Amino acid sequence: MRGRSYTPSPPRGGYGRRRRSPSPRRKYAARDDRDYPTSLLVRNLRHDCRPEDLRRPFGQFGPLKDIYLPRDYYTGQPRGFGFIQYVDPADAAEAKYQMDGQILLGRELTVVFAEENRKKPADMRARDRVRGHSYDRRRSPRSPRYSRSSPRLHARDRSRSRGYSPSPRRREYSRRASRERSYSRSPAHNGSRSRSRSPIRGRARSPNATYSREPSRDSR
DNA sequence: GTTGAGCGTT
Numbered sequence: 378m379r380g381r382s383y384t385p386s387p388p389r390g391g392y393g394r395r396r397r398s399p400s401p402r403r404k405y406a407a408r409d410d411r412d413y414p415t416s417l418l419v420r421n422l423r424h425d426c427r428p429e430d431l432r433r434p435f436g437q438f439g440p441l442k443d444i445y446l447p448r449d450y451y452t453g454q455p456r457g458f459g460f461i462q463y464v465d466p467a468d469a470a471e472a473k474y475q476m477d478g479q480i481l482l483g484r485e486l487t488v489v490f491a492e493e494n495r496k497k498p499a500d501m502r503a504r505d506r507v508r509g510h511s512y513d514r515r516r517s518p519r520s521p522r523y524s525r526s527s528p529r530l531h532a533r534d535r536s537r538s539r540g541y542s543p544s545p546r547r548r549e550y551s552r553r554a555s556r557e558r559s560y561s562r563s564p565a566h567n568g569s570r571s572r573s574r575s576p577i578r579g580r581a582r583s584p585n586a587t588y589s590r591e592p593s594r595d596s597r
Numbered sequence: 598g599t600t601g602a603g604c605g606t607t
Contacts, residue, residue, distance in 0.1 A: 420605050443601095450602045457606040492604055501602040 413466035415442065416491035417473055422446070423482045424455045434481060435461050439468025450501065460491055 419431065428444040435441060446459035463469040469490070477488040 416603090418604065422606090424606085445601060445603070447601080447603055447606095449606085455606080456603095458604085460603060487605075489605080494603080495600065496603045497600075498602050505602085 413470060414490040414493065415464070415466045415469045416460055416462040416493065417469055417476075418458060418460055418489050418491035419476070420458045420487040420489070421484050422455070422457050422459055422486070423484050424457060426455070426459070426482060428459070430482065431459060431461060434479070435472050435476060438463070438472040438475065440464045 417435075419435075422431075426446070428446055431444055431446075432441060435444075440463070441461060442464045443462040444459065445462075446455055448455050461469075461472070463472065473488045473490060476486055479486050
């Protein structure tokens with residue numbers, strides 16, 4: 378009997394049973410009424426805040442599925458907000474209600490439901506262009522040289538905390554693996570020729586002994 | 598089957 382009495386505490390006037398009102402936009406699009414959002418957007422996070430810091434306070438309400446703190450792609454600096462996904466939407470609702478306005482590390486958190494739509498790299502790229510100020514892709518007035526910090530460098534840091542919940546056990550595993558290669562998840566694929574998308578110059582990766590099967594040697 | 602450049606950063 379786990380009669381855990383959830384107190385979803387619906388936001389102002391409840392979630393609304395799909396009102397016929399001409400809402401300009403459904404708050405939680407792509408979700409049915411019975412399917413409440415499980416992701417929360419936590420705002421006003423301290424820049425020092427790490428996923429682990431959030432896990433404890435937010436984990437009180439239920440199992441967390443994921444925690445992710447977006448960072449600036451170029452600078453790698455935390456953006457001050459994060460996403461917390463719950464397994465159970467009821468927990469998410471509860472957490473939102475309880476944590477909204479709470480103080481974490483001296484900052485008052487703002488917790489709201491997150492949209493389900495994740496942003497893709499392609500979107501960010503487009504956005505960057507728009508934000509960049511009439512970006513003339515031909516040649517920008519200012520060379521966006523962000524040679525200072527590269528996401529890749531942060532990738533190293535990411536190896537430790539990874540940003541999202543790593544299984545403790547897995548970490549052990551990863552620790553060993555992170556010795557040599559395994560750096561394949563950087564924005565810069567540095568494939569061989571396309572090095573345009575990434576702000577940083579991907580270091581020329583060794584060909585890594587491609588398994589080029591000799592065309593004429595495989596006889597059977 | 599997933600996504601880690603996630604919307605809301607001062």
